[in-house]
Amino acid sequence: MNPIPENKIHCRDALRFTEGMPSESVDLVICDGPYGVTTHEWDQVANIQEFNLGLIERFSRVMKPGAALYLFGKCDCVDFVDYRPFLDLATKIVWYQPSRLAQGRRSYTNNYDIICYFTKGRVDQFNLDDIRVAQLVELEHRRRCENVPSVKNGRYGKTAFNEKGKNPGDVWGDIKQLTYKSKELLSRELLNTVQKPEKLIERLVRASSSEGDLVYDPFCGSGTVPAVCTRLNRRFVACEQNPEYAKIARQRIKATAKAERQLSLL
Known part of the structure; x- marks a missing residue:
């Protein structure tokens, strides 16, 4: 297969486009596709689990050994299907949004999305120092805890307080969803369903890829x-069916590239 042109938006069907990509060519996949829960035409999926399984199989082929996949969805987005022949599920990240306005009438309101973190075999890179978040525990309290005999002599006895910050864990409540007042929101139509915060995507890109x-x-x-x-000086291949x-x-990428050029001249 011929290499896919990089650093451009391909207006194509994602499934067919992926099938035409070279094998083991990608370092990271970030898939924020259909959730199967809204009335939007692009979200009409008969069975979201089977749909995601098909994606996982396709992505596995194009991912390099040790590469990562972040797959967005709701709590059951990969339940009831066997993805193990293709990728390993390292964890499910909970993107917690307590400020959502929807209020359940017969059950509890859904206040989170899931980001499934898959790897192709042993993960090649996880850049923890690039994604550390502020410690929530005072330094002196943490040091006292580290000296407790059951901790000091236990399995995690070598774990030490890091002044650069801590691992963000698998529940992320520090990154808020976009609102109508968000400066980066491009249009109201894109709110919540299409456009994710750059800060959220930046954490994924920094964690699982390098320049x-x-x-x-x-x-x-x-x-x-x-x-x-x-x-962040990563190459990309992007597909979007909606013209x-x-x-x-495309306009956004041009604006971003222009802003980066201007910053480099300062």
């Missing part, structure tokens, strides 16, 4: 992943 790596975004929407990759979204994404 010069190739990131694949099969459902790029308004171009958040390509914009972040442009800013209007693809146009927005």
